[in-house]
Amino acid sequence: MLKGKKIVLGITGSIAAYKAAILVRLLVKAGAEVQVVMTPAAREFIAPLTLSTLSGNAVLSEFFNERSGQWNSHVDLGLWADAMIIAPATAATIGKMVTGVADNLLVTTYLSMKAPVFVAPAMDLDMYAHPSTTRNLEQLKAYGNHIIEPAAGELASHLVGKGRMEEPENILLALEEHFSQSAALKGKKVVITAGPTYEKIDPVRFIGNYSSGKMGYALARECALCGADVTLVSGPVSLSTPHPSIHRIDVESASEMYEATRNAFDTADAAILCAAVADFTPDTRANEKIKREKGDGLTLELRPTPDIAASLGALKRPEQRLVGFALETNDAEANARGKLAKKNLDFIVLNSLQDKGAGFAVDTNKVTIIDAEKSTEYPLKSKLEVARDIVKHLSTLFIALLLLMVVPTVADAQELKANVTLNSEKIQGTNTEVFDVLKTSLDEFINNTKWTNFEFEEFERIACNFSFVVESYAEDGTFECTLMVQSLRPVYGSSYSTPVFKYQDNEIKFKYMAYDRLEFREDNLDNNLTAVIAFYAYLIIGFDFDTMGELGGSEYLNKALNIASGAQSLGSPGWQSGTSTRNRFTIIDDYMSSALIAVRQMMYQYHRQGFDIMYQQADDGRATIAKSLELLNSGYQDRPLSYFPKLFLEYKQDELVNIFSKGDAKERKKAVEILSGINPSLSSSWDKISTN
Numbered sequence: 001m002l003k004g005k006k007i008v009l010g011i012t013g014s015i016a017a018y019k020a021a022i023l024v025r026l027l028v029k030a031g032a033e034v035q036v037v038m039t040p041a042a043r044e045f046i047a048p049l050t051l052s053t054l055s056g057n058a059v060l061s062e063f064f065n066e067r068s069g070q071w072n073s074h075v076d077l078g079l080w081a082d083a084m085i086i087a088p089a090t091a092a093t094i095g096k097m098v099t100g101v102a103d104n105l106l107v108t109t110y111l112s113m114k115a116p117v118f119v120a121p122a123m124d125l126d127m128y129a130h131p132s133t134t135r136n137l138e139q140l141k142a143y144g145n146h147i148i149e150p151a152a153g154e155l156a157s158h159l160v161g162k163g164r165m166e167e168p169e170n171i172l173l174a175l176e177e178h179f180s181q182s183a184a185l186k187g188k189k190v191v192i193t194a195g196p197t198y199e200k201i202d203p204v205r206f207i208g209n210y211s212s213g214k215m216g217y218a219l220a221r222e223c224a225l226c227g228a229d230v231t232l233v234s235g236p237v238s239l240s241t242p243h244p245s246i247h248r249i250d251v252e253s254a255s256e257m258y259e260a261t262r263n264a265f266d267t268a269d270a271a272i273l274c275a276a277v278a279d280f281t282p283d284t285r286a287n288e289k290i291k292r293e294k295g296d297g298l299t300l301e302l303r304p305t306p307d308i309a310a311s312l313g314a315l316k317r318p319e320q321r322l323v324g325f326a327l328e329t330n331d332a333e334a335n336a337r338g339k340l341a342k343k344n345l346d347f348i349v350l351n352s353l354q355d356k357g358a359g360f361a362v363d364t365n366k367v368t369i370i371d372a373e374k375s376t377e378y379p380l381k382s383k384l385e386v387a388r389d390i391v392k393h394l395s396t397l398f399i400a401l402l403l404l405m406v407v408p409t410v411a412d413a414q415e416l417k418a419n420v421t422l423n424s425e426k427i428q429g430t431n432t433e434v435f436d437v438l439k440t441s442l443d444e445f446i447n448n449t450k451w452t453n454f455e456f457e458e459f460e461r462i463a464c465n466f467s468f469v470v471e472s473y474a475e476d477g478t479f480e481c482t483l484m485v486q487s488l489r490p491v492y493g494s495s496y497s498t499p500v501f502k503y504q505d506n507e508i509k510f511k512y513m514a515y516d517r518l519e520f521r522e523d524n525l526d527n528n529l530t531a532v533i534a535f536y537a538y539l540i541i542g543f544d545f546d547t548m549g550e551l552g553g554s555e556y557l558n559k560a561l562n563i564a565s566g567a568q569s570l571g572s573p574g575w576q577s578g579t580s581t582r583n584r585f586t587i588i589d590d591y592m593s594s595a596l597i598a599v600r601q602m603m604y605q606y607h608r609q610g611f612d613i614m615y616q617q618a619d620d621g622r623a624t625i626a627k628s629l630e631l632l633n634s635g636y637q638d639r640p641l642s643y644f645p646k647l648f649l650e651y652k653q654d655e656l657v658n659i660f661s662k663g664d665a666k667e668r669k670k671a672v673e674i675l676s677g678i679n680p681s682l683s684s685s686w687d688k689i690s691t692n
Contacts, residue, residue, distance in 0.1 A: 003031030010086035012093040013041025016122035016165040023168035024054040078112030088122030088165045120148040125161030186227035191264040193275035195235030197254045202286035210360035211276035213237035218387035254305035270321040313344030347371035418464040477513040502651035507574035595638035598631040646679040661692035
């Protein structure tokens with residue numbers, strides 16, 4: 001987080017100046033470039049040579065070098081730095097900073113500083129408590145400076161109270177927190193498990209492992225630095241809590257960790273399950289130490305411990321994120337991917353005992369982050385750096401969630417007014433909870449998505465029905481569904497409503513587990529169900545815009561075509577071109593072809609007026625209807641494999657029969673001839689035109 005940052009460290013005349021050497025070392029170790037600026041009094045407490053050696057840069061104290069005459073520009077330092085830290089900051093220097101008394105290089109550098117300034121006061125308790133110091137610190141805050149509060153303890157005067165400069169490690173934390181770029185974790189609640197669990201055999205023996213907890217504690221620290229509210233559920237380790245804002249819960253056994261983690265996850269945004277939880281625990285536990293009897297062996301009966309990851313995966317809500325760890329010794333990635341799917345994780349971190357320097361009780365790790373889309377392998381790094389990689393990946397999920405969960409501020413900004421039903425009556429003997437959750441998720445997905453950049457009044461919105469019938473369902477979450485999708489909109493200038501689209505889709509196959517996130521990304525169509533819904537949403541909106549102006553829906557119809565084109569590799573016959581005229585690709589590809597422009601013009605004429613209104617216009621109206629039908633036939637003849645003209649006739653058949661039954665014998669005959677030629681499967685309906 002501090003790598004490459006340029007830091008000016010100001011040191012004033014205080015006994016706490018010895019701590020500045022530690023701070024310089026920490027900053028350099030974190031990757032920062034440090035330039036030390038000292039007041040003349042500070043040189044009495046710590047030698048510039050020490051600080052120059054640690055920082056790798058010459059220490060600056062005077063405005064110019066007396067030997068060379070080189071000018072030390074405070075202005076250049078103010079432009080160079082990413083941050084300035086004054087530690088320790090005496091009462092005298094704080095007073096000069098407030099009043100602008102620029103009598104040394106440190107204060108002039110402060111007055112020229114363009115970057116954020118952090119001030120770590122150090123003084124005796126009476127000086128710190130004096131009203132003038134309090135007022136000066138408040139004024140520095142008002143100037144926009146960051147005050148790092150001193151700690152309480154024994155002071156140089158041997159009095160006990162507040163005034164000790166904060167420890168260098170905590171000053172470093174404050175600086176790292178400032179530079180944290182992971183705004184996606186601001187305000188997020190994250191649960192992290194760390195360390196081993198101990199499963200007692202008797203009062204003095206246990207089943208455990210070599211986990212030190214270092215990886216989990218590094219993750220907790222990184223999440224806290226990124227602004228998260230962290231709950232750390234820790235097994236028995238000898239580590240201190242790495243950040244003051246972390247709430248730590250100490251546990252010992254797998255069952256205790258299970259209860260604590262499950263309770264915390266209920267109100268959390270994410271959980272990172274880093275602990276090395278024992279898979280088995282003794283079936284019985286001795287109340288007294290088991291004695292070693294000569295010649296006798298000991299047999300332990302073991303039972304499985306609670307599976308924390310699987311339990312949280314089953315409870316996970318759509319907006320929650322769940323991260324797991326996998327330590328494997330063979331078939332590493334295959335085993336990790338199995339856990340990813342089985343336990344409903346968003347991603348899993350794989351580390352292997354085969355990699356030197358990775359695993360238990362070391363300060364480094366070598367991991368691969370695996371999600372549903374890809375695997376990313378990282379080189380051997382410190383566990384702090386690995387934690388940053390993992391938290392960065394988690395942050396991207398929250399950023400993606402914000403982008404996907406764009407909900408209109410008012411209901412009438414939505415284009416579609418959709419009703420989603422899910423009929424699972426054909427499925428016998430299964431848990432219906434997954435169907436309820438799926439219906440809710442589908443309804444939120446279709447109604448909470450901003451499909452266009454336009455806003456519509458309530459009466460203008462397209463009324464849609466997405467009716468799913470579950471044909472089969474397997475316990476692994478595999479569904480096969482039939483979808484009946486239809487939409488209506490009012491005809492302009494009348495109370496007449498007419499279909500925009502109506503179709504039965506028989507070939508939907510997908511996997512869904514309870515509480516899966518339903519999201520749609522145009523560059524990733526692996527979630528077949530959301531791709532299908534997005535396809536029909538764009539199709540319906542495109543058709544509707546065609547009714548407002550000839551060819552007016554091209555932008556959204558092209559989006560539907562892009563989805564259908566991009567889904568060719570999914571292996572679903574519902575998408576594949578050439579396998580059947582009755583599939584999604586064929587419908588949109590036909591409708592967007594130049595041969596079908598006549599059909600799109602006919603759609604515009606029809607929806608602007610409706611057949612009933614058109615017919616009431618006597619000869620001109622009936623002629624327009626006949627012309628529309630001719631256009632439909634023309635499009636079909638130019639592209640005989642086109643399915644859309646047939647589809648259009650299917651959902652308009654009752655209207656067409658009603659209208660053309662009112663014509664004379666010649667009109668009836670011509671209508672039956674055209675309609676039968678395009679869609680002979682509806683001949684029983686067309687025959688009614690002649691017999692009515």
